Amino acid sequence: PAVLMNGTVPAYRPMHRGNEGTDVLQLERGLSALGYDPGAIDGTYDASTAAAVRAWQDDLGLDDTGAVELGRVVFLPGERRVTKRIAAPGGRAAPGPALTTTSTHRVVTINLDAADQRSAKVGARAPVELPDGSIVPGRVESVGRVATAASGQDGGGDPTIEVTVKLTSKRGLGHLDAAPVSVRLARSRRHHVLTVPVTALVATKGGSYAVEAVPADGGTQLVAVTPGLFAGGYVEVEPLHRGALRTGMKVTVPA
Template identity: 50%
Template structure:
């Protein structure tokens, strides 16, 4: 409403001489007058009007689970902050022996050997061995067989470990995706025990996070397109991947967490905790007649009109304003595309 009032304040000069008595159908009862040559006019257009909103956000890596050690000893070679580790990499060393990263959703919770009961952790171990080429014919079925033991021995020998065929608890760190080390809270040479956090981590891809005010609940949903404005002013498209189902309270109000993926992830490469602006669609009016907001005339008895050029005269035509966007307003009334209306 404030935008409308501000715009209407500019209109008065163009109609100061018009005394409005009332409406007759769709025309205001006023004598047509010759248009002032100094007045500017614009054509009525048919277009889509989009009202946007914006959110403050942050572009960076998303926090992932920390790396928890299960192999007691001395941390001789810690993970490197800022480094990305993928399955097969040596993540860190305890007593100068390697702790290896492997793919899997189930964390290691027991030693693995031919005495182990079948389980998903065994299946993850077998998949690691097959992917590393130790036994392409090994059946990945969660059953620690003699063939599994032989592949483990070959793997241990290549790592410089005792080739016992038994995988100690903590020798492998299973993670569902590659990780990026953020911080290492333990110094080299420090003793570490079962349960010591040796690294905090993040995902390897950047994501935009933002807070949607509680009063705007429902305006964004997973799959919605947005535009993300980067710190250098670059605008890049993105897609909402999730909107929190439960609001959380902060000192500034109640908000829903929103996560957004950039359509082109390379655009955000090298940025972490960078402030961004997320522009999203609040309202859309499609295929409507529109004129500049400044073309609206506020009538004395209420309502609005536009000053229509009719041949060599002008007359006021009543309109009902609709959606406002980008300096334009949707109008419903006896108007057609191409009609010329006066703007101050």
């Protein structure tokens, strides 16, 4: 069997007495985590390390040589989840990976149009809508720097970049391992602006817009506005005449 141990440096050589390096340090840490005593965990493959390896090999039913052949240990950072098993037990050995893995942390991967790259910034908020319509918070964890052409039915497509979104809350996720979701990325932001429901906009002559405001003294008043950003069913508006529309003022919407 190939044994998974935590480590950032891949196993790249057989390990035996006399070796030194980060790979040996990772092996010693792995043996210690499994309950074996490699002696000082210092990155030096000494007699104590070899003794721990022999005990480990014996428990696995392997020849207790005290040395670790290349391919016996796989180092990967943190816990991993197997996403696909490529090689089957008893099958014919072939070049290539035996399985693929991912992190145990659930993340969202999206292929974003390269033209929209500016809307994805590392650390930016990115709410995720689950299949049941619920929203969970997320933040952009990484943004790809290489655009790839998406393949379409016509043999081509707009270039995209890979964006990873980390979910910052597990509430409502249930036991989903994979699912189609929607991610909301803000193209731009506006602060300290007036907003009204989109349905409050009234089209006027000449392609302009207005909202029907309800002054405190009653009645209604059509106020010409310039629409801005749209988001979440609301639209930013700026009255053409300063003061004609104020925070807290009521506007009419279709019933």
